[in-house]
Amino acid sequence: MPTPLYTALVEHKERGRASFHTPGHKNNPGALPPDLLSLDFTELPDTDSLFEADGPIARAENLAAELFGAKRTCISAGGCTLCIQAMFRLAAPGGGKIVCSRVLHRSAVNTMALLDLTPVWAMPEDVLSVLAKTPDAKAVYVTSPNYYGQLLDIPAIAEACRARDIPLLVDNAHGAHLMFTEPKLHPLALGASMTACSAHKTLNVLTGGAWLHIADSRYTADAKEAMALFASTSPGYPVMASLDLAREWLRLHRREFGPLQEKVSEIKAVAQNRGISLPGGLTDPTRITLNTASAGIPGIEAADLFRQAGVEPEFADGAHVVFIATPFNTDRDFLRLKDAIERLPVRIPLPQAPELPELPPVKTSLREAVFAPSESVPLEQAAGRIAAQAACPCPPGVPVVMPGEEITKEILRFLRGYGFFAIKVLK
Numbered sequence: 001m002p003t004p005l006y007t008a009l010v011e012h013k014e015r016g017r018a019s020f021h022t023p024g025h026k027n028n029p030g031a032l033p034p035d036l037l038s039l040d041f042t043e044l045p046d047t048d049s050l051f052e053a054d055g056p057i058a059r060a061e062n063l064a065a066e067l068f069g070a071k072r073t074c075i076s077a078g079g080c081t082l083c084i085q086a087m088f089r090l091a092a093p094g095g096g097k098i099v100c101s102r103v104l105h106r107s108a109v110n111t112m113a114l115l116d117l118t119p120v121w122a123m124p125e126d127v128l129s130v131l132a133k134t135p136d137a138k139a140v141y142v143t144s145p146n147y148y149g150q151l152l153d154i155p156a157i158a159e160a161c162r163a164r165d166i167p168l169l170v171d172n173a174h175g176a177h178l179m180f181t182e183p184k185l186h187p188l189a190l191g192a193s194m195t196a197c198s199a200h201k202t203l204n205v206l207t208g209g210a211w212l213h214i215a216d217s218r219y220t221a222d223a224k225e226a227m228a229l230f231a232s233t234s235p236g237y238p239v240m241a242s243l244d245l246a247r248e249w250l251r252l253h254r255r256e257f258g259p260l261q262e263k264v265s266e267i268k269a270v271a272q273n274r275g276i277s278l279p280g281g282l283t284d285p286t287r288i289t290l291n292t293a294s295a296g297i298p299g300i301e302a303a304d305l306f307r308q309a310g311v312e313p314e315f316a317d318g319a320h321v322v323f324i325a326t327p328f329n330t331d332r333d334f335l336r337l338k339d340a341i342e343r344l345p346v347r348i349p350l351p352q353a354p355e356l357p358e359l360p361p362v363k364t365s366l367r368e369a370v371f372a373p374s375e376s377v378p379l380e381q382a383a384g385r386i387a388a389q390a391a392c393p394c395p396p397g398v399p400v401v402m403p404g405e406e407i408t409k410e411i412l413r414f415l416r417g418y419g420f421f422a423i424k425v426l427k
């Protein structure tokens with residue numbers, strides 16, 4: 001096969017499955033102009049330069065800041081990862097402790113290692129109490145919404161951060177659209193100091209397009225330098241242009257989230273009628289997360305059934321299947337999803353995930369654990385060793401061990417129960 005990747009993409013497209021995964025444009029021809037190839041230019045006098053922007057890129061960023069109510073917005077063609085890297089750099093340029101929700105993407109773990117920051121881990125529901133016990137924290141970092149669409153109490157965390165005069169950084173990778181839902185749930189509107197938003201996941205943006213929104217003017221001046229520290233000097237112009245187009249689409253079509261929320265509610269009702277439970281608490285009204293284990297079907301197995309029914313989900317784990325729905329899904333997509341849910345072979349509920357073991361003791365800094373020589377060992381030989389990688393069984397999607405932490409016997413038993421058989425440890 002002379003072009004294996006290109007061919008795989010063409011073949012995947014030909015299968016014509018309903019797309020409930022990223023990117024949010026769903027390859028819908030109404031989402032973006034088809035001629036973006038012809039606009040793949042570079043830094044030219046006419047086209048501005050991302051990290052020294054003073055022309056059309058600066059104007060596009062200003063319009064995005066205006067729409068989202070930010071003091072400054074920076075465009076990223078390097079995904080939300082680049083925005084997360086910049087947030088840490090801006091919040092703690094001299095290093096220090098960051099109170100971190102333990103539910104976080106690996107880009108955040110890697111950035112803290114690169115910048116030699118010290119995470120002080122908190123289970124998502126314990127962020128406030130861990131913050132209270134960490135008087136020298138430089139910032140708080142949380143993920144909200146998480147992959148399943150569950151949201152944290154951002155107003156309460158923001159208030160605690162304000163009282164301590166430290167910034168609240170929110171990984172809002174899955175919530176770029178939440179400024180336009182009813183209710184408005186975007187963390188920037190709820191008091192966050194900075195948000196990293198993967199626009200390409202839930203909006204009509206090409207893969208890699210994201211926004212860093214900054215609400216606190218103390219961090220605006222150095223934002224571009226912080227982004228440039230980690231970024232390629234060749235950001236894709238079609239990606240950046242799609243962010244500009246999506247921003248204008250949002251300005252004109254924000255009402256389209258109403259019908260989307262209705263369609264999502266209908267799908268959720270169909271699932272609940274079949275005995276499939278949904279995540280509790282405050283959730284993104286556009287995210288569909290089905291706990292298929294509650295209807296006796298492991299998430300991974302259910303995802304296969306959905307694929308066979310012509311529906312491609314975003315993600316599946318032992319218990320859940322996650323679907324990303326956007327205004328660019330067609331009625332036919334929703335019909336297929338509804339049919340597929342109705343055809344699931346519902347059985348008796350599977351047992352719930354076991355309780356998480358206690359967080360293990362930290363033995364070395366995150367940076368040392370990520371960069372020191374390491375080796376992969378069978379799980380049986382890992383007790384008492386120091387982890388060089390995170391291990392994150394799903395559900396619950398919370399890492400039980402992070403780089404630099406001791407692999408206790410309890411953790412070892414827990415990982416074995418999830419089918420882990422090897423782990424990377426420090427030499």
Ligand SMILES: Cc1ncc(COP(=O)(O)O)c(C=O)c1O
Nearest residue numbers: 078079080081105143171173198
């Ligand atoms: C919670 C979370 N944060 C950050 C990222 C990184 O986003 P990006 O792929 O846009 O760099 C992801 C990607 O899946 C994510 O799920």
